[in-house]
Structure formats: C-alpha cells, structure tokens
Amino acid sequence: MAGLGWSDFFADQLYADEAGLAAVRIVSVHRARLGGVDAEGPAEVALPPKTQTGDYAVGDWVLVDPLTRLVARRLERRTLLARRLGDGSQQLGGANIDTLFVVTSCNADFSIARLERYLALANQAGTTPVLVLTKADTAADAADYRARAEGLQRDLPIVVVDPRTPAAAEALADWCGSGQTVAVVGSSGVGKSTLVNTLTGSAGQLTGGIRESDAKGRHTTTSRSLHPIAAGGWVIDTPGIRTLHVSEMAEGLDTVFAEITELAPLCRFRDCTHAHEPGCAVQAAVKAGTLDPERLARWRKLSDENTSNQPVAPGRGRRR
Numbered sequence: 320m321a322g323l324g325w326s327d328f329f330a331d332q333l334y335a336d337e338a339g340l341a342a343v344r345i346v347s348v349h350r351a352r353l354g355g356v357d358a359e360g361p362a363e364v365a366l367p368p369k370t371q372t373g374d375y376a377v378g379d380w381v382l383v384d385p386l387t388r389l390v391a392r393r394l395e396r397r398t399l400l401a402r403r404l405g406d407g408s409q410q411l412g413g414a415n416i417d418t419l420f421v422v423t424s425c426n427a428d429f430s431i432a433r434l435e436r437y438l439a440l441a442n443q444a445g446t447t448p449v450l451v452l453t454k455a456d457t458a459a460d461a462a463d464y465r466a467r468a469e470g471l472q473r474d475l476p477i478v479v480v481d482p483r484t485p486a487a488a489e490a491l492a493d494w495c496g497s498g499q500t501v502a503v504v505g506s507s508g509v510g511k512s513t514l515v516n517t518l519t520g521s522a523g524q525l526t527g528g529i530r531e532s533d534a535k536g537r538h539t540t541t542s543r544s545l546h547p548i549a550a551g552g553w554v555i556d557t558p559g560i561r562t563l564h565v566s567e568m569a570e571g572l573d574t575v576f577a578e579i580t581e582l583a584p585l586c587r588f589r590d591c592t593h594a595h596e597p598g599c600a601v602q603a604a605v606k607a608g609t610l611d612p613e614r615l616a617r618w619r620k621l622s623d624e625n626t627s628n629q630p631v632a633p634g635r636g637r638r639r
C-alpha cells in the first residue's frame with residue numbers, strides 16, 4: 320500500500336471498527352462512476368446512493384465495504400488542489416499530491432507573474448512545487464530563463480528538461496519514486512502531456528496540439544486520472560486547474576513572497592501596507608536594492624486580488 324501513497328497520515332485516521340473496510344485510492348473520477356486501485360490492482364468502488372462523484376478527487380483515499388464495494392467514507396486529504404468557482408463551489412483538481420510540476424517553456428510562455436500564481440496555488444494546496452523548464456533546445460538564451468526563475472520562491476527546485484527524452488524522467492526522479500504522487504500544471508503547448516507520457520512510459524496522453532475536446536469519444540479517459548509512473552510513483556495528468564484566479568491563497572502567497580512577508584514585523588506600523596508609511600521595512604529593502612520593486616508590485620497585485628476575492632459567507636471555514 321505504501322507504493323500507492325498510503326502512509327501513517329491515512330492509517331492514523333482509521334477507527335478500530337473500520338478494520339474490516341478496505342482502503343482504495345481513487346484513480347479516476349467520471350461523471351457517474353469512480354475508478355479505484357488497491358495493492359492487488361484495479362479495485363471496484365461503488366458510490367453510495369445520493370452521493371456524487373464531484374465530491375471526490377483523483378488521488379483520494381476511501382474506505383469501502385469489501386462485500387458491497389460501497390464507499391463508507393473518504394479519508395481526510397493531506398493536500399488538495401482546488402479552485403473556487405463563481406458559484407462558490409470547488410472544482411477539485413487532485414488530492415494527496417506531494418509535488419506539483421509547474422511547467423513552462425523557454426519562450427513567450429515564460430511569465431514570472433503567471434508562475435507566481437502557480438506557485439501560490441501549489442503552496443496553498445499543500446504540495447511542493449517544482450519548476451520544470453522545457454524547450455531549452457529552441458532558445459538561444461535558455462540560461463537566462465533559468466536565471467530569471469531563480470528568485471521566484473525560496474528553495475524552489477528548477478529543472479530544465481526536454482520532456483521528449485528519457486533523461487527528463489531521470490532529472491525528475493527525486494519526486495517520482497515509489498508512493499509519491501505528482502501532478503502537472505502549465506499552459507497549453509508547454510509539454511505537459513509529453514512529460515506525462517515519458518514518466519509513465521506510455522503514449523496515453525494526446526500531444527502536440529491535439530485538443531482533448533477534439534478527441535472526445537476516442538479518448539474517454541484523458542481527463543482527471545492517476546497513472547503509474549515507471550519509477551514507482553503516480554501522476555495526475557490533467558488536474559483541470561486552468562484559470563489562475565487567486566482567492567483564499569493568503570498562506571500560499573506568503574510562501575511565494577516570503578522575503579517580503581518576513582519583513583512586515585519590522586515595519587513601524589502593525590498594519591503597514593508597505594506603500595507609503597514611514598518606518599516601512601519593505602520600502603527600506605527596495606531603497607537598499609535588496610528587493611526588486613517589480614516583485615513588490617506583483618505581490619501587491621496578487622494580495623489585493625486575493626483580498627477582494629475573499630468569500631464573505633459567514634461560518635464557512637476553509638477545509639483541506
């Protein structure tokens with residue numbers, strides 16, 4: 320089970336009277352049906368009456384009755400990649416993901432501001448982000464892209480790969496071993512499907528501009544599923560996180576912009592906005608040349624966006 324990502328975090332959630340239930344990991348979420356896997360291989364999972372598949376995310380752990388296969392309950396998630404939709408509901412991109420590969424290429428797709436949004440999302444979800452830079456072979460100045468990514472987030476691993484080659488799987492092996500779960504996000508065309516195919520050692524993902532919507536029917540399992548990686552881990556192919564609307568991401572932003580948020584306690588005023596106040600440690604860092612004013616401007620834009628998108632519904636705490 321450890322190979323499936325099972326750990327003490329989940330085992331500790333079991334009550335004594337649940338010893339007879341079977342733990343199953345959700346590997347696919349369809350409109351009316353869930354797919355599961357256990358140590359023996361594919362495992363049947365039946366939805367209890369009046370429940371919806373939308374309550375489950377790929378990567379979830381559920382306890383099922385071994386005879387009826389009905390889900391008794393879903394275990395608490397260690398991490399959850401989710402985004403809030405306009406109606407207040409959540410779209411679930413994947414659960415219990417350890418590492419989020421944020422993919423961009425060494426070309427016009429590369430955007431520091433967009434990467435900061437992806438990093439906030441990864442941090443907020445509880446996952447560890449890894450920046451994956453593709454198409455270095457097509458850029459005259461690939462080293463520049465890497466250098467520009469260096470200041471994005473403290474300790475952020477940056478890996479340059481050509482996803483078409485087996486060397487890409489080797490370069491990312493640290494995050495793809497037995498029991499580890501990764502998901503891949505990034506714009507269209509950056510090489511995500513190619514990377515997933517290389518990691519899984521299959522051609523299951525459509526690549527090269529064949530849109531999933533063009534391939535409906537031919538390829539019914541392309542969306543939201545968990546695939547085994549040749550090296551022993553698991554990858555969620557399309558977590559379905561496309562718009563990068565920032566809301567309820569205060570902690571995720573604090574992690575991306577730690578060098579800014581850590582200065583705040585040194586400001587003279589506790590509610591300093593770091594814009595115009597005297598005795599502002601953040602402005603002092605800009606003046607001293609240790610903080611890029613453009614980075615500060617991007618932080619401000621994202622924090623303001625996060626604040627203005629804060630849902631107002633009372634008494635509804637965020638749950639992971």
Ligand SMILES: Nc1nc2c(ncn2[C@@H]2O[C@H](COP(=O)(O)OP(=O)(O)O)[C@@H](O)[C@H]2O)c(=O)[nH]1
Pocket residue numbers: 453454455456457480481482483505506507508509510511512513514525526527528
């Ligand atoms: N030259 C080059 N092409 C790449 C690289 N990575 C991906 N591609 C190509 O870029 C195209 C888009 O890749 P795809 O995996 O479909 O991107 P996705 O939309 O992110 O899933 C495909 O034709 C890939 O072969 C790379 O590092 N170098």
Ligand SMILES: [Mg+2]
Pocket residue numbers: 508511512513525526
């Ligand atoms: Mg793709």
Ligand SMILES: [Zn+2]
Pocket residue numbers: 583586587591592593594596598599600601602
């Ligand atoms: Zn300040």
